[in-house]
Structure formats: C-alpha cells, structure tokens
Amino acid sequence: MNLRPLRDRIVIEPLERVKSEVLQVIMAEKDNMGVVVATGPDAAKHLKVNEFVRYGTMGKDEYLKYQEHFVDGKRYLIMSWKDVCFVQ
Numbered sequence: 001m002n003l004r005p006l007r008d009r010i011v012i013e014p015l016e017r018v019k020s021e022v023l024q025v026i027m028a029e030k031d032n033m034g035v036v037v038a039t040g041p042d043a044a045k046h047l048k049v050n051e052f053v054r055y056g057t058m059g060k061d062e063y064l065k066y067q068e069h070f071v072d073g074k075r076y077l078i079m080s081w082k083d084v085c086f087v088q
C-alpha cells in the first residue's frame with residue numbers, strides 16, 4: 001500500500017464481520033473496527049501502525065465520517081485520528 005496520510009489523518013484497514021451460518025441476521029450497521037496501517041505526522045503522536053481501533057457511531061443514526069479508498073482491490077478508510085473511539 002502506498003498511501004501517505006497528511007496532517008491528522010489515518011488509514012485504517014476495516015475488519016470484516018464474521019456472519020453466523022446458523023442465524024440469519026440483517027446487518028445494517030457499517031464497519032466499526034479495524035487496524036491502523038498508516039498515520040499522518042499529527043496522528044502519529046496518538047496512534048501507532050498495527051493498533052486495533054474502534055471508530056463506531058456518535059449517535060443513534062449519525063456515523064462518523066470517513067472516505068473509502070481502494071488499492072489493488074483492497075478497501076481502506078481514511079479518517080481523522082479524532083474519529084477513533086478507543087484503541088484495544
């Protein structure tokens with residue numbers, strides 16, 4: 001991957017949810033977990049590459065804003081480090 005985020009931006013590789021084969025559940029919720037793969041210079045003070053982060057919702061139906069970017073068919077999310085709720 002050749003993405004270099006600027007300022008306070010980070011690049012996250014979202015983790016796909018594993019759906020149960022037994023129960024059929026309608027999943028209307030967007031991704032909310034992933035791994036940091038790149039950080040901008042301002043974000044590097046707060047987050048490190050390979051950290052597992054959660055960037056869930058702010059309110060009932062209001063999702064945090066991020067941009068999707070595809071590199072070689074792989075999906076990445078570009079967002080501010082401030083949009084991360086917590087690190088595990």
